[in-house]
Amino acid sequence: MRKYIFKRLVAAVLTMWVLITVVFFLVRLMPGDPFQNPKMTAEIRANMESYYGFDKPLIVQYGNYMKNLFKGDLGYSMKFTNKTVNGIIAESFPFSADLGIRALVFAVSFGLVLGIISARNRGGKLDFFCVIVAVLGTSIPDFIMGAVLQYGFGIKWGLLPVAQYQGIEYTILPACAIGFYTLASVSRIMRASMLEVASQDYIKTARSKGVSEFRITAKHQIRNAIMPVMTIMGPTVASVLTGTFVIESIFAIPGMGKYYVESVSNNDYSMVLGMTIFYGVFLIFCNLVVDVLYGVADPRVRIGER
Amino acid sequence: MKKRMVAIVMTIAMAASLVAGCGVPKSGNDDGGSGDSGEKVFRYGTRTEPTTLDPTKANCIPDSEIQNGITEGLVRNVGGEVLPGVAKEWEVSEDGLVYTFHLNEDAKWSDGEQIKAQDFVYSWQRLMNPETAAAYAYIGEYIKNGVLVEKGKMDPSELGVAAKDDVTLEVTLEHPTSYFLKMIGVQPQFVPLRQDIVEKYGADFAADSEKNVYSGPFVLTSSKNQKWVFEPNENYWDKDSIKLDRVELSYIQNQETQLAMYENGELDFTELPKVSVEKYKDKAVQYKNGNTDYFYINCDGTNPALKNVNFRLALNYGFDRNTYNQLASEGIGAPSNVFTFRGLKGVDSDDSTYGEESKLESYPLDGDNDKAKEYLAKAEEELGMKASDITVEITTTDNDAAKKQAEVVQELWVKALGINVTINQVTYAEMLQRHRTGEFEIGWGGWVGDYDDPYTYLELFKTDCPYNNSNYSNPKVDELLEASQYETDPKKRQELLVQAEQIVLDEGAVLPQAEREVYYLIDDDVEGLVTYYVGINYDWRYVDIVK
Numbered sequence: 001m002r003k004y005i006f007k008r009l010v011a012a013v014l015t016m017w018v019l020i021t022v023v024f025f026l027v028r029l030m031p032g033d034p035f036q037n038p039k040m041t042a043e044i045r046a047n048m049e050s051y052y053g054f055d056k057p058l059i060v061q062y063g064n065y066m067k068n069l070f071k072g073d074l075g076y077s078m079k080f081t082n083k084t085v086n087g088i089i090a091e092s093f094p095f096s097a098d099l100g101i102r103a104l105v106f107a108v109s110f111g112l113v114l115g116i117i118s119a120r121n122r123g124g125k126l127d128f129f130c131v132i133v134a135v136l137g138t139s140i141p142d143f144i145m146g147a148v149l150q151y152g153f154g155i156k157w158g159l160l161p162v163a164q165y166q167g168i169e170y171t172i173l174p175a176c177a178i179g180f181y182t183l184a185s186v187s188r189i190m191r192a193s194m195l196e197v198a199s200q201d202y203i204k205t206a207r208s209k210g211v212s213e214f215r216i217t218a219k220h221q222i223r224n225a226i227m228p229v230m231t232i233m234g235p236t237v238a239s240v241l242t243g244t245f246v247i248e249s250i251f252a253i254p255g256m257g258k259y260y261v262e263s264v265s266n267n268d269y270s271m272v273l274g275m276t277i278f279y280g281v282f283l284i285f286c287n288l289v290v291d292v293l294y295g296v297a298d299p300r301v302r303i304g305e306r
Numbered sequence: 307m308k309k310r311m312v313a314i315v316m317t318i319a320m321a322a323s324l325v326a327g328c329g330v331p332k333s334g335n336d337d338g339g340s341g342d343s344g345e346k347v348f349r350y351g352t353r354t355e356p357t358t359l360d361p362t363k364a365n366c367i368p369d370s371e372i373q374n375g376i377t378e379g380l381v382r383n384v385g386g387e388v389l390p391g392v393a394k395e396w397e398v399s400e401d402g403l404v405y406t407f408h409l410n411e412d413a414k415w416s417d418g419e420q421i422k423a424q425d426f427v428y429s430w431q432r433l434m435n436p437e438t439a440a441a442y443a444y445i446g447e448y449i450k451n452g453v454l455v456e457k458g459k460m461d462p463s464e465l466g467v468a469a470k471d472d473v474t475l476e477v478t479l480e481h482p483t484s485y486f487l488k489m490i491g492v493q494p495q496f497v498p499l500r501q502d503i504v505e506k507y508g509a510d511f512a513a514d515s516e517k518n519v520y521s522g523p524f525v526l527t528s529s530k531n532q533k534w535v536f537e538p539n540e541n542y543w544d545k546d547s548i549k550l551d552r553v554e555l556s557y558i559q560n561q562e563t564q565l566a567m568y569e570n571g572e573l574d575f576t577e578l579p580k581v582s583v584e585k586y587k588d589k590a591v592q593y594k595n596g597n598t599d600y601f602y603i604n605c606d607g608t609n610p611a612l613k614n615v616n617f618r619l620a621l622n623y624g625f626d627r628n629t630y631n632q633l634a635s636e637g638i639g640a641p642s643n644v645f646t647f648r649g650l651k652g653v654d655s656d657d658s659t660y661g662e663e664s665k666l667e668s669y670p671l672d673g674d675n676d677k678a679k680e681y682l683a684k685a686e687e688e689l690g691m692k693a694s695d696i697t698v699e700i701t702t703t704d705n706d707a708a709k710k711q712a713e714v715v716q717e718l719w720v721k722a723l724g725i726n727v728t729i730n731q732v733t734y735a736e737m738l739q740r741h742r743t744g745e746f747e748i749g750w751g752g753w754v755g756d757y758d759d760p761y762t763y764l765e766l767f768k769t770d771c772p773y774n775n776s777n778y779s780n781p782k783v784d785e786l787l788e789a790s791q792y793e794t795d796p797k798k799r800q801e802l803l804v805q806a807e808q809i810v811l812d813e814g815a816v817l818p819q820a821e822r823e824v825y826y827l828i829d830d831d832v833e834g835l836v837t838y839y840v841g842i843n844y845d846w847r848y849v850d851i852v853k
Binding site for chain 2: 028031032033035036037038039040041043044047048050051076079080081082083084087091092095096147150151154155158161162163164165249250251252254258265266267288
């Protein structure tokens with residue numbers, strides 16, 4: 001297992017290096033530059049360029065960037081001029097991660113339950129209800145979901161605060177809005193996978209042994225059916241925890257979702273790179289964790305490694 | 307059994323995390339307005355996140371609005387009226403070139419130190435020093451030697467600003483600038499800075515609320531989590547005039563969210579989304595923020611038709627501004643046929659505006675298709691082309707509103723003139739780049755002044771202006787604009803500017819569309835909010851919450 005993790009880590013570092021390099025040169029190909037003030041004169045532009053080292057050859061700039069990156073320094077944002085990219089991430093990530101964790105707990109717990117109920121009652125009324133929920137969840141865009149929740153619970157019934165993050169009650173609506181899509185996909189995958197497992201020989205064997213239906217589902221079916229859900233959890237965790245632009249905007253959450261989108265439109269090179277690196281590392285980490293968990297859940301993976 | 311226990315514990319832990327916090331800092335209490343605690347708190351939101359807390363590097367309205375609360379320059383421009391700031395009085399030399407400011411000895415920094423003339427010298431030199439790379443440094447080019455310092459051709463110490471002693475500051479200008487006081491009263495680049503503080507923090511100066519000292523009526527007590535909290539500055543020389551206990555500014559990008567929060571009592575002030583204006587018509591307050599919307603016409607680009615004055619006039623006469631405003635902006639905005647914001651202060655009296663006094667002759671707001679066709683016929687003859695053979699391209703930004711605007715213009719021109727119009731959408735960054743390089747034919751544009759004077763708009767038509775994006779050049783206009791910079795008689799000066807603008811309109815060098823209108827809602831118990839159309843939009847320094 002240790003050897004396996006080590007190999008994966010080496011691959012991860014290589015992947016990151018390629019990613020950083022590609023993004024470093026690609027952002028420079030975007031039309032325009034980070035200095036987006038229409039009242040900027042040529043002299044000031046030149047001063048700004050030398051301040052950020054853009055007057056040096058690109059390859060030198062790349063070298064400097066990599067050198068600083070080894071020290072963990074992502075540099076200063078070019079839009080938010082006296083803030084560091086590290087500082088911006090440190091300030092905004094906890095908000096996104098906090099909402100993301102709540103959203104995931106909500107999505108996974110309800111998604112699994114819905115999926116199981118659905119599969120157990122295949123073709124029945126409950127199944128129909130669960131499928132409707134799943135279809136709605138995957139087809140309603142999150143900004144509509146967010147706006148509807150905000151209007152209903154916040155404005156119309158006044159049950160929950162409309163926006164911002166100032167306490168637990170503030171997180172319920174955005175967490176639900178973020179989690180709903182994941183909930184729907186988890187329940188769909190779980191349902192399909194439960195049904196597939198149900199037709200396996202060992203389930204038939206268990207049933208013919210006289211094992212109770214509850215025990216079959218709890219002990220044999222779920223454990224095997226959960227594998228495909230785990231597979232999607234790596235990228236899902238990474239994307240949900242690092243913030244959602246639209247939901248954070250609707251609920252005025254000071255998370256990092258907006259920086260992904262806006263750093264690109266601002267041509268804020270250091271922010272684009274910083275965000276890419278952060279997301280990349282996080283995604284690779286999540287996938288690694290999923291792979292390890294896979295081994296825990298499915299002994300065959302471990303055997304295959306030996 | 308053990309496994310089941312683990313599963314149960316996990317389930318409980320997961321459920322609990324839904325309700326419990328996950329270590330995110332709380333943003334403090336929030337009983338705003340005339341809240342239960344009896345504190346006077348003013349809460350509002352900004353849709354654009356401020357980019358910096360360093361006054362020298364401030365480069366957008368949200369930046370400047372924060373600085374307006376926490377800093378104070380030599381004078382304070384309150385909605386157009388120049389009031390004493392750190393300087394209690396000042397004299398101007400007869401030629402209008404030398405300003406001598408006498409500083410108030412009671413003016414103190416938030417840490418109790420006296421604000422000295424040297425603090426202004428340091429700040430202004432830092433602004434023009436190329437090493438600072440201040441985005442808005444151009445605003446200091448009025449000061450003697452400003453341009454040379456900015457270009458790195460002269461040492462910052464040779465800038466025309468000198469401390470005669472601790473309380474006397476002498477400023478020498480490049481040319482008489484009648485709007486100088488109004489400008490330094492609202493632009494944050496001219497406030498004092500403490501050299502010891504700036505040097506102590508280096509690149510991290512003003513990175514957050516603790517890494518700074520404040521010269522203004524308020525101090526910043528927190529700048530975390532996209533929220534800025536202001537409290538009165540105990541050492542401010544005029545602290546008795548401050549009525550509020552706290553101001554809370556939050557970054558709330560979504561306008562609908564701001565409105566919902568206002569409705570829920572979570573904000574005391576909000577701007578209205580265009581689509582909601584009708585619904586709140588009775589309660590909403592309207593004002594113009596000085597922004598003008600227009601299309602640049604590249605007068606010296608690759609499209610020969612646009613070099614032709616008659617063709618440009620045909621475009622202007624064939625453009626029904628009233629219809630455009632209805633279709634493209636929900637009728638929010640004041641259709642305009644001139645370039646300069648009409649609400650600028652006039653010279654005849656305190657109440658009259660430049661728009662009223664200038665009496666410019668321009669294209670009718672409803673358009674005039676007959677006249678448009680006349681000009682078009684002349685243009686066809688001069689160009690040797692038929693209207694149906696002429697194609698112009700509108701380059702605009704990639705958001706939905708910009709697309710709609712361009713499509714309305716396209717429709718109006720195709721109908722009125724029978725020419726071909728194409729639309730090219732690019733990112734905002736690329737749009738700015740194209741403005742600079744001239745790679746556009748007709749391009750989206752918006753402008754807001756930096757000082758209350760027509761020159762801040764009209765300089766866009768001066769041949770050597772760095773943001774003359776129309777590539778327009780007329781020696782007569784250059785001459786008039788140049789002369790206006792040296793003329794000290796306000797009436798004569800305004801005449802020069804009016805003449806210049808009239809030529810620009812007569813030559814159809816630009817396609818003015820509308821002046822932006824903003825509608826906002828404000829709680830009944832909030833008094834004293836000042837709106838302005840230059841540099842900042844909202845000045846809450848004098849706000850009071852009345853019970």
